[in-house]
Amino acid sequence: MVLQKRLDYGFSGFQVPDVPRSTRSARGRRLFKRKVEDRQMCAFELLATVAGDLLQERDSCAHSNTSPGTAGPVIAQDTVKQEPQDKEAPLKVEPCDPGSCDESVFVSDGALHGHNGNCTSKESTHVSYVEGFEIASNSDFSAKVSCAERTKEDGNQKVNLSCKVNGSACNESSSKDKFSHGIEQRLASDEQKMVNGTAQDTCSSEYVMDLDNKPPALVSSDSSAEVPFSGDHIPCSYFPKSWDNVQLVNKDDDENSSECTQPSTRTMNAFRSLSRIGDRRIRKILASKYWKVAPRLKDGELSNSETRRVFHNRKGCYTRQRSQRNSPYIRRKLFKRCSTSTCDGGLSSEDISKSLVKGVNGDGIASVSQASSSVVGQEASFHSRGSHVKLSIKSFRVPELFIEVSEMETVGSLKRAVLEAVTAILGGGVHVGVVLQGKKVRDDNKTLLQTGISHHDKLETLGFTLEPTLPPTPTTPTPTSTPPALCHEDPPHLVPQEIQNSSSSDRGSVPPPADGSVDKTLTDSRALVPIPTRVEALSVVPLQRKSRQSELVQRRMRRPFSVSEVEALVQAVEKLGTGRWRDVKLCAFDNAKHRTYVDLKDKWKTLVHTARISPQQRRGEPVPQELLDRVLAAHAYWAHQQVKVQMKQQNEQYLLI
DNA sequence: GTTAGGG
């Protein structure tokens, strides 16, 4: 039995066929490839690793998952049951509106919170989706439940979301009712939009329904049957509210998930296990140097009231978030680091104002809005002492990365490809832009107040962008006429200001943060860390990882040689000759950190080439012909010298022999 | 780390 599972991880467009690899047909592979190609895949190690492991686990279960006695996409109610492993009360999920969910049901997750997913259902016919989940704590339910059904007309999935969730672990009945009611309300409100075909726009932190053209219940009892893509994929459009609260289930689940003794058990265990894997991966990533990881919460650390607040917050932000395009973004709890420079009022992290950053458009803009949807219980209090604008950036829109994988590639290859794509971007510099009311704030020297960012102003229109360090308007110092230091004239330290100014932009380095208060705030907060962003699609082919990766790595800023630099180079080469580029560098460009000896060598190469072509063919800032003549002369001279040296050496060797 | 050369 292959269960339709749907795990959203905050990325859109990542699809994995729900079929054991061994049974994946050629058609399936083609479909998969097409899917991968059609939908721009987003890249994150998180995504790759999670998805890959999901596949592996799912496959491992699917292999032993045949239930020959079962016909059609039906899972008996009892098969969905999960044997509780802990003493916690089982999570109970049931459809509240059988009429609208007659062919579909529910699935719930409880695994992430330490529940064991003891799910029961009424009138269930098949498990359709695990729609997502909120990871809150192990003391309260937070499963997200959805129903899906196949429309009889066109086979499209119509989504009926009228499910009732009862978290039996939640002892407070009012809380339960509130939660259930909230779920119902929210799901019901979305149902209409879903059916109306706006589901693609429902990429929200709550859930995303993907109106796939595939029927949801291509669930076959025969795992050997060709079920290349049973409408199942891992759209990865959902990102749990707070990865920090993702809790690992107990380690015994590893064994349970591998046992796969019962279809439902297998599935649920697999799901739980997969979720945990995702968590593990997520944690791994979040623990990387690119993230500021908020303190982990231990199991049970969240009280029920906190959980309820989480839910409430979810509800609060839902309507905003669901309006987002189905675009990848990542939700992340980011505690603002309270440093003396940013929190001179002595505010603790609890004082951090609460804002929600969300992905907005294709430009990778994350906008900040005051919202009561703080991920984990941060209070929405603008502690505006000293008129500080306090922002808590919780998410950034993730740029789309196009991952091209051969259909013959393994999931591992895919993972590596995605990883490299991400690494390539993260390895380079990313700087932060500020968008206010849709306009990019370019003046870094303005104060927040002057820009219109203050604690008085509403911050809904404030957004941030993460951009490659390639500056659209380079702040490269304009070349001056002052020639660089020359080895035979000036001491190396007397390098023109032009070069010295450029010295801070060495290869791979991020331009220093602007002194503008906007950027200062952001950089000081350390909340804006290089989440990969790039507007253009990026592609990676696993088989050509190296070359592809090279395209992805942040390129150095292009810094055309000024005439004065050329003159310095020519002069140095005239003296030192070609082939001693390190000496040339030390002699004439010692303080020009952005000019490596390789650069000088390359420049000489281009100078020689330029001197040999007609002036009409030359581009860029014209180099005086006099300099070019000297280039040719020096080049010829040193070439001749080199020949002479070689001849001499050959003669010596000949004489020795 | 440098140099040389292809891309």
Add this chain to the structure above:
DNA sequence: CCCTAAC
């Protein structure tokens, strides 16, 4: 300007 083989 990048990459890398060769040293």
